Amino acid sequence: VFRDPWNWVDMAVVLIWAIDVSGASTGLNSQFARMLRLARLMRFLKLARAVRGFDALFIMAASLKGSVSALGWACVLLVGCQMFLALLVLQVLHLFYFQDNSIPVEDRKHIYIYFGTFSRSLFTMFELTLANYPTVSRALTEKVTEWFMLVTV
Template sequence: MTSVLSSLQLLIKCLMASIDMLFWTFCLLTFLQCVAGMIVSTLCRDYIENPEYPSVTRDEVYRYYGSFTRTFLTMFEILFANWAPSCRVLVDNVSEWFSIFFLLYRCIIGFAVLNVVNAVFVQQTMKTASFDEELAFKQKERDVVTYTNKVRRLFQTMDETGDGTLNFEEFSKLVTSPKLKFWMSQLELDYHDLLSLFEFLDNGDGQITLNEFIEGATRLRGQAK
């Protein structure tokens, strides 16, 4: 539950930090949509008003491009929704050259511009998250808990007797077992001398308890960094 609330808190902070960017993104997209819409609407005007063309097709074109508001809505549909019907109505009835216009429009606005906008929003989100001290502290706590659980599982795997301690014989399996060696590498525990590592983790009684193993692994990991 805490992680869910932390994610929600981060989301709200990122949205609040991106209000200015959201506003200018909306202004940019609105401007581009208006320009493209006026061009298309102007090119369709003669077809809509010419009585020589079938009224059914003229009504269909008018439904998408007959006024500023209709054209404006259609351009947003082309950019964010199903763009095929509004494109086909012009290509099939008015001119096939509209296919080039819509392909360029989709590639430039729908791909290039929107991807740049998405990248900027991602960068803003990462920046907000990196400067959030509370979030960084909670993430550090989660990392410690996750690391401790991994070390505990490694200890339990090595402790074949189940007495909660490791002697040197059990500990020496780190060298012979590929799985345990892989776990050690994943835990960022680098070692060259098995005996020295055992003495580093042991408090002098010849056995390593779970707490000693966790504390020693944490110290060894810190030295590696």
């Protein structure tokens, strides 16, 4: 009965769950338990291949498995573009904005919070791409130049 490795995975999941529910401190990371549960779900997908009615589920699982590499390359491309644009905006602002003494110091500090260093600039590019772009867009448009509206909106 315990010759199949999946039985050992099932037993480990049940034991970790029982210890977790009992409130005992195991020292195990809960992420590890979640990964074991995911492995248990993969066993279910293996079973779904054998059942005739689950053909559509098997096709969807196979397509998700096949698209992981494309997702990885898309993430690499997205981060690469964000890094390039972060460096570009950082250099432009350092050359023409941060060193201009005619601009009030408070305005320069406000923009420095978003684009002062490479890590800040990269985080701001991530925010512009995937999150709350109006805050950064408005700050660049009002404090630096309205031409940034073409890039950020």
